[in-house]
Amino acid sequence: xxxxxxxxxxxxxxxxxxxxxxxxxxxxxxxxxxxxxxxxxxxxxxxxxxxxxxxxxxxxxxxxxxxxxxxxxxxxxxxxxxxxxxxxxxxxxxxxxxxxxxxxxxxxxxxxxxxxxxxxxxxxxxxxxxxxxxxxx
Numbered sequence: 001x002x003x004x005x006x007x008x009x010x011x012x013x014x015x016x017x018x019x020x021x022x023x024x025x026x027x028x029x030x031x032x033x034x035x036x037x038x039x040x041x042x043x044x045x046x047x048x049x050x051x052x053x054x055x056x057x058x059x060x061x062x063x064x065x066x067x068x069x070x071x072x073x074x075x076x077x078x079x080x081x082x083x084x085x086x087x088x089x090x091x092x093x094x095x096x097x098x099x100x101x102x103x104x105x106x107x108x109x110x111x112x113x114x115x116x117x118x119x120x121x122x123x124x125x126x127x128x129x130x131x132x133x134x135x136x137x
Contacts, residue, residue, distance in 0.1 A: 004039040004118065005048075007055040011068040015097040018077060027071070027079075030124045034063070034106055037119040050115070058113045059106070066109075072097040099130035107132045 014029040036059055040049045070089040073080055074096050083090055095101045103122040110117040121131040 002041055003043055003049045004037050005050065005052060005055070007036045007038070007052050007059070009034050009036070009056060009060050009063055011063050013067050013070055013072050013091075015072040016077070017096050017098060018074060019096075032102075033123040034059070034103075035119075035121040035123070036106070036110055036115070036117055037121075038110075038116055039118040040116060055110075055115060058115060059110055062109050062113065063106075066091050067102075072102065099124045099128070100132070103130045103132040107134075 010031065010033050012029060012031055014027060016027045017024045019025070036055055038050055038055055043049065070091045071083060072091045072093065073083075075092045075094055080090065080092065093101060093105065099122050103120045106122065107117055107120040110120065118134045119131060121129050123129045
């Protein structure tokens, strides 16, 4: 792909990584930044890959609905039933909710929304980023 645009969305979420031998095993939160790269071999008639607004609106709506200010946990986390009982907002993954799996989840959702996404970068902190790229399977 010769042309690409990058849209950025910020959001907050909490998680924990069961079995982690460090502090990430405890519930904690992040002010995350996701970067969504959309690519095309050729520009459209307006000279664009796509309108930044299209990417931001589609993905921000999905993030706001599913991830923002939610606990992102593995389905087998023993806290899930308790948090559900107290109607806490959750987003559950079949895999550990690492930055890497969240990058993949966001990539998958962007594709499902019809975006020709080729890479997603999830910044958990200003200095730590995980990414998922097309063709990484």
